[in-house]
Amino acid sequence: MVKKNTTLDVFMKGNAKAEKQKQETETGGLYPLPEGWKWMRVKNVAKPLGGGTPSKNNPEYWGGTIPWISPKDMQAFEIFYSQDYITEKGLVESATNLIESNSVLIVFRSGILRRKIPIAINRVPVTINQDLKALIPKKAIIIPEFLAYYLKSIENYIITRCVEKGATVHRIISKRFFELAVPVPPLEEQKRIVSRLEQLVSRVEKVKRLRKSAKEETEKIMQVALHEVFSRAEEKWGLTKLTKICKINPSKSEIKHLPDDIQVSFVPMTAVSEISGRIEKPEVRLLGEVRKGYTYFRENDVLFAKITPCMENGKAAIARNLVNGIGFGSTEFHVLRPLGSVLPEWIFYYIRQKSFRDYAAKYMTGSVGQQRVPVQFLKNVKIPLPPIEEQKKMVAYLCSIKETVESLRELQQSTDEELEQLIPAILDKAFKGRL
Numbered sequence: 001m002v003k004k005n006t007t008l009d010v011f012m013k014g015n016a017k018a019e020k021q022k023q024e025t026e027t028g029g030l031y032p033l034p035e036g037w038k039w040m041r042v043k044n045v046a047k048p049l050g051g052g053t054p055s056k057n058n059p060e061y062w063g064g065t066i067p068w069i070s071p072k073d074m075q076a077f078e079i080f081y082s083q084d085y086i087t088e089k090g091l092v093e094s095a096t097n098l099i100e101s102n103s104v105l106i107v108f109r110s111g112i113l114r115r116k117i118p119i120a121i122n123r124v125p126v127t128i129n130q131d132l133k134a135l136i137p138k139k140a141i142i143i144p145e146f147l148a149y150y151l152k153s154i155e156n157y158i159i160t161r162c163v164e165k166g167a168t169v170h171r172i173i174s175k176r177f178f179e180l181a182v183p184v185p186p187l188e189e190q191k192r193i194v195s196r197l198e199q200l201v202s203r204v205e206k207v208k209r210l211r212k213s214a215k216e217e218t219e220k221i222m223q224v225a226l227h228e229v230f231s232r233a234e235e236k237w238g239l240t241k242l243t244k245i246c247k248i249n250p251s252k253s254e255i256k257h258l259p260d261d262i263q264v265s266f267v268p269m270t271a272v273s274e275i276s277g278r279i280e281k282p283e284v285r286l287l288g289e290v291r292k293g294y295t296y297f298r299e300n301d302v303l304f305a306k307i308t309p310c311m312e313n314g315k316a317a318i319a320r321n322l323v324n325g326i327g328f329g330s331t332e333f334h335v336l337r338p339l340g341s342v343l344p345e346w347i348f349y350y351i352r353q354k355s356f357r358d359y360a361a362k363y364m365t366g367s368v369g370q371q372r373v374p375v376q377f378l379k380n381v382k383i384p385l386p387p388i389e390e391q392k393k394m395v396a397y398l399c400s401i402k403e404t405v406e407s408l409r410e411l412q413q414s415t416d417e418e419l420e421q422l423i424p425a426i427l428d429k430a431f432k433g434r435l
Contacts, residue, residue: 029181030157034433037185043178045142046104046135051128052095054086061090067126068096071107074118077148079105079126086127096127097134104135104148106172113163113170117155121148133174142182146190149197150182153427183431193430200426208419211412218408225401226353229394233384240385246347247337248378252296255326260288265322267329272303274313276406277352279303279320282327290328295335299325300344302336304351306373312361316351318344334378342385345395350383 029039051069054061064087073082091098099105099122107118109131121144128134137144151158162176185193242248266283273280297303299322305315310332319327336351338344350356364371386394429435 029183031432033183034185036189037183037433039181040141040184041178042135042180042182044138045182045184046137046147048174048178049097049099049103049128049134049136050095051097051099051130051132051134053129054090054094054096058090061086061094064088064090066091066098067122067124068129069105069122069126069132070129071110071112071118071131074105074107074120074132077120079120079122080124082126091127096129099126099128099134100136101125102137102144104137104144104151106133106135106151107131108133108174108177109169109171111169113159113172114165115159117151117158117172119148119152119155121145140187142184143187143190143194145194145198147182149194149427150431153424153431154180183433185433193435196435197426197430201423204419204422204426208416211415211419215409215412218405218412221408222401222405223354225398226349227355229398230350230353230384233386233390233394237384237386237390239382242336242381242383243379245339245342245383245385247339249335249375250296250298250301250337252291254298255287255296258287258326260286260291262287262326263323264290265319265327266290266294267303267319267327267333269305269310269315269330269332271329272305272315272317274310274315275409277314277317277348277402279317282322284323285328287326287328293331294328295331295333297327297329297333297335297337298322299327300338301327302338302344302347302351303329304334304336304373304378305330305332306334307332308361308364308369308371311364311373312357314352314354314357316348318348332372334373334375336378341388343388343391343395345399346391347383349395349398 033039054068056062062084064085066086066088067079067082068084068086068090069079069082070084073079086094086096090096101122101124103122105120105122105126105128107113110118112118122134135144135147137147158172158177158180162172162180163170164173184190263284264287265279266285267279268283271279271281271283297319299319301319303317303319305311305313336347338347360373360377363373363377365374366372426435
């Protein structure tokens with residue numbers, strides 16, 4: 001019943017508001033929209049097209065001029081070319097489709113879908129494989145850039161609501177995806193929003209590039225300091241064979257008398273940071289669990305990753321604060337135990353040089369992807385050996401540089417996190433009509 005003091009205008013306005021809310025709920029709207037906008041489902045704003053793969057056994061299907069897009073091509077927001085091309089014959093005689101330019105491409109099946117939904121706009125006509133779907137925007141309703149940006153803005157929502165997770169491969173459930181709600185303003189407003197988004201996103205991406213460059217310069221600071229220190233040390237004191245100042249891969253027989261029930265530190269490869277050069281997340285295990293099948297070391301030994309790409313990335317650390325002074329870890333570590341004439345820090349900083357890692361990489365053996373630095377390489381290596389007191393002075397200097405670099409990295413990391421949050425915040429405002 002209408003109250004006596006309710007005017008017709010107020011009553012009609014209230015009814016209109018209730019009707020609008022009802023429509024938004026029925027359409028799956030996520031939040032109230034500005035005047036003139038409306039919620040529509042993905043299936044109503046774009047036509048879906050799937051893809052396929054021409055037989056790899058038929059050479060007549062491949063090496064043509066038609067781009068064939070697979071998940072590996074979905075690295076950028078705009079696509080102009082692909083890694084693989086097919087022929088007209090491959091298009092006609094396979095399940096793939098020719099996708100008109102300015103469509104929205106989405107990876108629907110991939111292991112990466114647990115954390116990311118690759119989305120792109122093809123700026124040229126393309127074909128796609130079966131792991132992708134193309135959304136052909138209905139031009140009278142929505143422009144491709146608006147749809148693509150919006151889907152990117154609800155990436156986490158799509159992952160939560162629409163992705164079915166398998167053991168290794170995840171997929172977007174089509175029925176759920178195409179029922180998703182899309183806020184649709186008038187076309188002119190869409191164009192304005194996209195133009196503004198492109199400006200802001202471009203600025204953020206520029207800052208990211210500058211930040212990446214700053215990170216690279218930060219890393220150079222440490223490498224320059226290392227090069228200067230060890231070059232001067234070599235000029236003044238010459239080189240000494242590593243085997244004269246270190247025991248390489250000491251024997252487990254040293255601890256054969258210890259009982260199996262004592263606790264020791266356990267260091268998997270993932271526990272060693274290539275950034276900080278520290279053991280950051282060691283585990284605690286019983287000696288009996290790790291005595292066989294793992295690499296043995298003890299307090300103040302230096303760990304050096306021997307397998308690719310860990311070695312090239314700089315995974316190395318000094319074993320410190322070990323439980324009962326004993327550690328075991330990945331079989332992919334070489335262990336360098338300093339003898340009385342050398343500090344562990346001196347060895348650690350020497351092997352952290354990029355020039356040393358590049359040199360070691362030349363001597364790696366084994367199959368591709370499983371290459372390792374052989375122990376013989378370390379047995380032949382020579383390093384500068386100043387007196388202990390001189391080592392202490394130079395190590396103190398390098399530690400101060402390392403602290404400065406780590407402070408810069410921490411600052412850069414916090415800035416990176418802010419930048420990563422910035423684009424989602426911009427997208428959120430855009431699709432609520434606040435941009």
